[in-house]
Amino acid sequence: MFFLLVALSSARADVYHAKPKLVVILVIDQFRGDYLDRYRDALKTPNGFNLFLKRGAYFNSCYFDYANTKTAPGHATIGTGAYTDGHGIGSNEWWDLSRNTDRVISSVEDERYRLVGNFDDLPVLAPPPAPAPNDPRIGSSPINLLATTIGDEVRLATQGQSKLYGVSLKDRAAILPAGQTANGAFWIDNSSGRFVTSTYYMQKLPDWAAKFNKGPRVAQAVKEAGLGETTQFYSLVGHTPAANSYELDFVRALIEGESMGQNSVTDVLTVSLSANDIQGHQFGPDSDAQREMVIRLDQDLDSFFSYLDKKIGLQNVMVALTADHGIAPIPTESAKLGAASARLDLDAFTAAIDESLNARFSPNKGVQYFMPTQELPYLALDSRAFVAVSEKDAEQAVVDAIPTAVKKLGAPALPPNTLLTPEANRRYQETRVDADPSIYFSRTRVDLEAGKVPNTEFGRLISHSYTDHGGWYVMIFPTAYQMEYSTGIQTTHFSPWSYDRHVPLGFFGEEFLPGLYREQVAPVDIAPTIASVLGVNAPSASVDRVLTEALRPDNANAR
Numbered sequence: 001m002f003f004l005l006v007a008l009s010s011a012r013a014d015v016y017h018a019k020p021k022l023v024v025i026l027v028i029d030q031f032r033g034d035y036l037d038r039y040r041d042a043l044k045t046p047n048g049f050n051l052f053l054k055r056g057a058y059f060n061s062c063y064f065d066y067a068n069t070k071t072a073p074g075h076a077t078i079g080t081g082a083y084t085d086g087h088g089i090g091s092n093e094w095w096d097l098s099r100n101t102d103r104v105i106s107s108v109e110d111e112r113y114r115l116v117g118n119f120d121d122l123p124v125l126a127p128p129p130a131p132a133p134n135d136p137r138i139g140s141s142p143i144n145l146l147a148t149t150i151g152d153e154v155r156l157a158t159q160g161q162s163k164l165y166g167v168s169l170k171d172r173a174a175i176l177p178a179g180q181t182a183n184g185a186f187w188i189d190n191s192s193g194r195f196v197t198s199t200y201y202m203q204k205l206p207d208w209a210a211k212f213n214k215g216p217r218v219a220q221a222v223k224e225a226g227l228g229e230t231t232q233f234y235s236l237v238g239h240t241p242a243a244n245s246y247e248l249d250f251v252r253a254l255i256e257g258e259s260m261g262q263n264s265v266t267d268v269l270t271v272s273l274s275a276n277d278i279q280g281h282q283f284g285p286d287s288d289a290q291r292e293m294v295i296r297l298d299q300d301l302d303s304f305f306s307y308l309d310k311k312i313g314l315q316n317v318m319v320a321l322t323a324d325h326g327i328a329p330i331p332t333e334s335a336k337l338g339a340a341s342a343r344l345d346l347d348a349f350t351a352a353i354d355e356s357l358n359a360r361f362s363p364n365k366g367v368q369y370f371m372p373t374q375e376l377p378y379l380a381l382d383s384r385a386f387v388a389v390s391e392k393d394a395e396q397a398v399v400d401a402i403p404t405a406v407k408k409l410g411a412p413a414l415p416p417n418t419l420l421t422p423e424a425n426r427r428y429q430e431t432r433v434d435a436d437p438s439i440y441f442s443r444t445r446v447d448l449e450a451g452k453v454p455n456t457e458f459g460r461l462i463s464h465s466y467t468d469h470g471g472w473y474v475m476i477f478p479t480a481y482q483m484e485y486s487t488g489i490q491t492t493h494f495s496p497w498s499y500d501r502h503v504p505l506g507f508f509g510e511e512f513l514p515g516l517y518r519e520q521v522a523p524v525d526i527a528p529t530i531a532s533v534l535g536v537n538a539p540s541a542s543v544d545r546v547l548t549e550a551l552r553p554d555n556a557n558a559r
Contacts, residue, residue, distance in 0.1 A: 074324025
């Protein structure tokens with residue numbers, strides 16, 4: 001019996017002895033949770049999505065437990081095991097008048113650092129002087145991330161011996177899931193497609209990364225996307241399957257260059273594949289292009305995981321698969337089936353509220369009380385415009401004005417007593433009228449801070465979404481299947497509705513019991529589950545639970 005216990009103990013995962021050698025957290029941007037069921041018959045490869053569907057533990061009812069379903073908070077949540085009220089990231093960007101009065105700042109931009117890799121002809125500045133507010137060389141960092149990630153905890157547990165890297169086409173998606181202690185995070189320059197980083201991590205690109213940038217892979221990706229030379233890599237190549245294979249080739253170069261999975265302790269790698277999101281906004285979740293993207297990604301993942309098998313051995317790798325958010329159907333498409341879909345003209349909406357605010361606070365003056373650019377679910381107020389008006393009163397005035405403002409956006413009703421011919425009347429009665437925009441929920445930042453939300457499941461989603469970033473604001477959510485109108489964008493995500501919160505969740509590794517699990521779980525469960533398996537602390541603000549039902553008994557009972 002003694003020898004049996006010793007054998008079982010030595011087989012358990014142990015970050016301190018490189019069991020597993022490598023943990024990969026794979027995030028597919030805007031990959032809704034029903035896709036793998038919808039397209040399962042077309043997924044033919046053994047080591048693509050079937051690595052999770054057939055050989056791993058797969059949860060098909062995974063939903064974010066918060067309302068602000070955006071890229072930056074989603075990636076932060078996956079890494080930290082916390083929601084916005086724990087990790088601090090409320091949106092992709094927001095207004096911060098103490099840092100910039102001309103534009104929103106991004107969730108990861110940091111004026112203390114410089115970009116590395118796209119200005120190689122310029123001298124390295126260390127430390128850099130204070131930059132101009134809109135300097136294109138401004139670097140990025142996890143400056144706003146208030147909690148550690150699972151990768152951070154592995155680094156802390158091994159006193160920095162473990163290596164931690166993040167990769168994405170997007171800076172926020174590379175930086176936030178990796179965390180504060182990462183050895184490096186890499187994302188692309190939107191114009192050239194070359195990978196860059198920031199002086200927060202390093203003063204120059206590693207030789208392997210510089211070699212990748214100078215090699216033929218960028219041009220090859222452009223060609224695979226069916227393009228000639230382009231200075232719009234992110235928007236033109238980024239929305240095609242070629243972007244996924246390009247990014248995964250960079251990940252291979254990183255694994256080789258940094259000897260990931262070849263150390264005496266466990267290394268951690270976060271990879272966020274951005275192409276699905278770039279395409280999804282344009283074509284929606286029900287398009288042929290979406291189906292093709294999933295099938296091509298299945299093939300790319302099969303190639304990548306087969307590479308890991310040859311390089312490290314899949315028996316030495318643990319992988320978690322998920323997404324940062326889902327996506328709504330294109331409103332005009334869902335409206336055809338009778339769903340109460342509508343587009344909200346955000347400029348007209350805020351202009352109507354402005355009229356009410358002027359009537360209340362500054363009659364006949366035409367004051368602009370909103371910041372120049374807006375993005376749901378937040379309406380950002382210009383605090384400088386409110387003279388001798390408190391934040392509480394200003395935000396409440398916006399809430400009070402919403403019902404009247406939204407009524408002005410609806411389609412005009414048929415005038416009363418209108419006489420129609422019998423045939424016209426029949427057609428009118430049988431035709432479904434397009435839904436008018438409607439606001440389901442609104443709340444001031446002051447009330448959100450005080451926890452004044454409904455004592456309901458919906459209220460919990462709202463409370464998890466609170467952030468003090470963004471200055472004075474009002475949070476609003478239109479009714480389900482409704483969204484703001486954006487030029488060039490067919491559909492989007494930002495809401496508490498299930499289609500935005502539903503994402504896949506799968507695990508692969510020797511520590512997991514293969515099977516389909518139908519319990520409703522959440523992406524916050526990823527970090528504590530991995531932490532428990534590896535025997536390290538959960539991230540500092542981590543909530544929720546360890547998914548013990550998916551762990552082999554020796555791992556489930558080990559700690």
